[in-house]
Amino acid sequence: MRFISEQRFDNGCLEREFTLGDIPGILWTPSSSPSPLILLGHPGGMNTMYPRLASRARRCAQNGIAAATIELPGRGERPRSAGAERARADLRRALAAGEPVDEIVDRLVIPLVDRAVPEWRSALDALLSLPDVRGPVGYSGGLIALGIRLAVIEPRIAAAGLFAGSFVPRCMFHEARRITIPLHVLLQWDDEANDRQSALDLFDAFGSREKTLHANMGGHMGVPEFAGDDAARFFARHLT
Amino acid sequence: MRFISEQRFDNGCLEREFTLGDIPGILWTPSSSPSPLILLGHPGGMNTMYPRLASRARRCAQNGIAAATIELPGRGERPRSAGAERARADLRRALAAGEPVDEIVDRLVIPLVDRAVPEWRSALDALLSLPDVRGPVGYSGGLIALGIRLAVIEPRIAAAGLFAGSFVPRCMFHEARRITIPLHVLLQWDDEANDRQSALDLFDAFGSREKTLHANMGGHMGVPEFAGDDAARFFARHLT
Numbered sequence: 001m002r003f004i005s006e007q008r009f010d011n012g013c014l015e016r017e018f019t020l021g022d023i024p025g026i027l028w029t030p031s032s033s034p035s036p037l038i039l040l041g042h043p044g045g046m047n048t049m050y051p052r053l054a055s056r057a058r059r060c061a062q063n064g065i066a067a068a069t070i071e072l073p074g075r076g077e078r079p080r081s082a083g084a085e086r087a088r089a090d091l092r093r094a095l096a097a098g099e100p101v102d103e104i105v106d107r108l109v110i111p112l113v114d115r116a117v118p119e120w121r122s123a124l125d126a127l128l129s130l131p132d133v134r135g136p137v138g139y140s141g142g143l144i145a146l147g148i149r150l151a152v153i154e155p156r157i158a159a160a161g162l163f164a165g166s167f168v169p170r171c172m173f174h175e176a177r178r179i180t181i182p183l184h185v186l187l188q189w190d191d192e193a194n195d196r197q198s199a200l201d202l203f204d205a206f207g208s209r210e211k212t213l214h215a216n217m218g219g220h221m222g223v224p225e226f227a228g229d230d231a232a233r234f235f236a237r238h239l240t
Numbered sequence: 241m242r243f244i245s246e247q248r249f250d251n252g253c254l255e256r257e258f259t260l261g262d263i264p265g266i267l268w269t270p271s272s273s274p275s276p277l278i279l280l281g282h283p284g285g286m287n288t289m290y291p292r293l294a295s296r297a298r299r300c301a302q303n304g305i306a307a308a309t310i311e312l313p314g315r316g317e318r319p320r321s322a323g324a325e326r327a328r329a330d331l332r333r334a335l336a337a338g339e340p341v342d343e344i345v346d347r348l349v350i351p352l353v354d355r356a357v358p359e360w361r362s363a364l365d366a367l368l369s370l371p372d373v374r375g376p377v378g379y380s381g382g383l384i385a386l387g388i389r390l391a392v393i394e395p396r397i398a399a400a401g402l403f404a405g406s407f408v409p410r411c412m413f414h415e416a417r418r419i420t421i422p423l424h425v426l427l428q429w430d431d432e433a434n435d436r437q438s439a440l441d442l443f444d445a446f447g448s449r450e451k452t453l454h455a456n457m458g459g460h461m462g463v464p465e466f467a468g469d470d471a472a473r474f475f476a477r478h479l480t
Contacts, residue, residue: 200440203455213429213455215443225479230470237466
């Protein structure tokens with residue numbers, strides 16, 4: 001892990017860009033340390049996502065929690081995969097035409113998760129070896145399939161906040177049943193980019209004894225401010 | 241409105257029993273006044289429900305909000321109605337036998353709401369004329385059908401927290417569409433006494449632009465402590 005830039009914000013939060021091999025990433029740490037850590041999931045394209053990631057990270061820092069993320073395979077400035085690019089184009093076309101997308105989602109998301117998970121675990125190794133990051137660790141984010149897999153196989157993940165706003169292959173519902181950590185699931189009730197019934201089925205499938213669903217109005221991008229506060233309180237309860 | 245007893249709790253909350261004509265009721269006021277007010281809905285039988293009502297009321301008082309409730313028609317020590325008693329017995333029998341209950345719920349809940357609503361509005365008149373209660377007013381509670389009707393026809397109700405744990409006649413789904421005030425809906429995901437799909441359909445039907453569903457595990461009586469905190473924050477946001 002190599003730090004390549006740093007800047008400090010008004011609230012004392014330190015933002016550092018890093019590389020892990022050829023994978024770019026960002027770490028935000030609060031002024032108090034060592035601190036718990038939240039891995040920020042996203043749909044890929046860290047630069048495009050930066051404003052929203054930084055905003056989520058600053059909220060973590062306000063609660064004394066570090067946050068980190070890395071670029072997904074085949075996204076941002078990382079080498080493209082022909083299969084993933086094809087699947088992404090097929091998905092856009094199928095959604096526009098109102099056609100079924102299950103097979104395309106499988107082709108797109110399953111290889112992405114398979115490739116991303118070892119990278120996120122390596123990033124976790126590196127992050128937890130830093131003097132200012134201690135754990136426990138949470139996963140928060142929109143690439144819900146990545147969160148599911150990490151919650152199942154990575155014992156250092158103690159709690160997850162999942163945004164039910166992205167596609168989950170049906171075969172991963174079986175993995176969802178094996179999750180036992182506390183879950184906080186955010187659902188935008190009229191999410192134009194997401195099937196509500198599928199999100200409710202997934203929430204039902206999660207094996208966790210403590211799981212909470214917060215559904216709100218406002219469309220895919222319209223998560224209300226108070227819903228973000230609720231998610232922050234969930235993590236504060238389980239990580240601090 | 242005639243006060244018949246009073247006691248003050250450690251946190252300064254004053255509990256007063258009252259009668260409104262022949263209807264018994266309880267008012268809890270915080271030490272700071274005049275204050276907003278939450279009407280506490282319940283399934284009837286105020287004495288049996290007292291521990292849970294008092295606990296909800298004390299939480300209101302901690303947030304500087306008064307709380308009040310009155311006995312439902314035909315419940316507690318109020319005169320019984322033969323039709324309601326028969327419907328209640330039929331409901332118990334049908335639930336035990338796993339038979340459909342829609343017709344019985346109509347027979348039980350519709351007349352109950354029709355009779356209760358004018359009483360709750362009279363109670364509201366009396367409560368808001370007290371020097372220590374100012375408003376705005378919220379409705380919180382388990383008799384969700386009463387909350388729906390009040391939210392539609394009583395303009396003084398500014399926000400409602402509804403517990404999706406009681407039966408709602410299907411014909412009231414049309415009323416639900418006419419609600420415009422902010423709603424906070426609590427659903428126990430594995431509620432043994434409530435049909436989940438019907439609760440989700442009802443949440444979908446609510447016409448409010450701000451409506452939030454919080455679903456949790458733990459069965460009908462197992463609402464987690466943090467879910468109560470969330471509901472309290474909803475009311476604090478809209479009433480204080």
